[in-house]
Amino acid sequence: MSRTLALVLTPLVALALALPLAAVPASATEGAGGGRDFSVTAHRGGPTKTLGENTMAAFRHSLRAGATALETDVRRTRDDELVVLHDSGLGRTTTCTGPIGAWTRRQLDRQCLERTGRRPIPHVEELLALATSRAERGRPFSLMLELKGSNWSVTQVRRVVNLVKDAGLVDVTAISSLRATVLERVRRLSPRMGNQLIVSGWRKVRQAKGLVGGYNVPARLLSEQRVRRLHRQGAVVLGGYALTRPEWRTLRDVGADGVVTPDVTAYRAWLG
Template identity: 55%
Template sequence: MFVRLLVPAALVLSVSLTAAPALAEPDFSVTAHRGAPTRTLGENTLPAFGRALADGATAIETDWRRTKDDKLVVLHDSGVGRTTNCAGPIGSWTLRDLVRKCRENTTKQPVLTAVESLTWAAENDASLMIELKGSNWSIEQVRAVVTLLKKSDVFEQVAVSSLRLTVLERVRRLAPRLDTQLIVSGWQKVRASLGKVQGYNVPAASLTKSRVKRLHRKGVIVVGGYADSPAQWGVLSRLGVDGIVTPSVREYATWADSAG
């Protein structure tokens, strides 16, 4: 059974899995960064998403960008050259041409669209952490994202993240019930934005137990951002965070079992 991602009362989503990490509390989230890709299952692809869930992920972190004609696609980079057989910035491609001409390097499938990622999440009862990539999201472009999420069957299982506070403030203005998470590299940005988002994605190096407790007292979710080693996982576990974002879900599960 799912609860909404990043709801302070419930902390983070709870999912029934066959291989939950031993150290994870029932509400501890393990979010697969870009779907926890492998050498043969590329990032932000449905096969990678499926494997991440099977390995113990409780949510999938993924990335949305806009095409030339303002359609939403699943892509981390600002360009298509690294992950597909095409080249150039995503803003130079229409959705029609992108789907017709470009293939992802490992699956040989067209670039995933935002609609397809939401459909997959609904079919697999999966939760998503959607990062809106880039800084230049107008209010109308954010409105298109919010409208798409409201029309989907997974609105209650989605959180929106960004490096930009202004983007998340626009999300909250249009959909106050939609969970938001600010990605930060240091504590200064947390102090400057308290009360404006429901949660933070913070690297272990910027956290202390007192900082985590301070945010918890305010009903704020604290997730350890991009944790990719046993050393980082151990630190975050001791700090009492509500979850981690990692590209190594299977390795984390193995570590958690042995550490527990």
């Protein structure tokens, strides 16, 4: 079956935040925020014991469980094609071994399967096709695509941006990265597309002031004052990889715009 992504002719509608987190300020919903709803974001697609991370099965499961967005990882193959994979190596999550950069996408399709469902490693186009299909049926969700690795050239970033544009998903997609330079390239190529800087320390937040549209921050680093300050700058603030109830409570109390969690079912149950 062909994996070619069809263009979407109808625009996506914005999702309203329906969770007990603080409402996104106007400055965050315009421009950087767009129509994106990252209030309940499934980290690596929200894997379970039987559904592997970053798999189409996990993506669908998380959406059924109530995720408003999917966070996933984008890697390049030897021939610069784009696949959904977290690690730089294949051994942990697939039936193959070695670095992803040693394989072409055609070779991956023919020889490699993800370990849990024994399905091929997803192409980025497949995830985008899922998003466009659901949008056409009135069930849109948002996407956070992390560009893994540091060596993303302008041409390579443009490839990702153009795929999202062609899918009609600019207003519900944010590109994330550990590196502000990658996100600056995203912003130059598509000012409307969201972007999220992944940080593990507050110094990186200060250094990137005014350069990015949002931040993916551990709950332990956030306070009401810090979140308000970032909101005044027009930034979206998400709690990155929040797995526990104390983390969820912190993010709610400080007014974060969303939670990135691997366990959507547990988080939804906690919300009540």
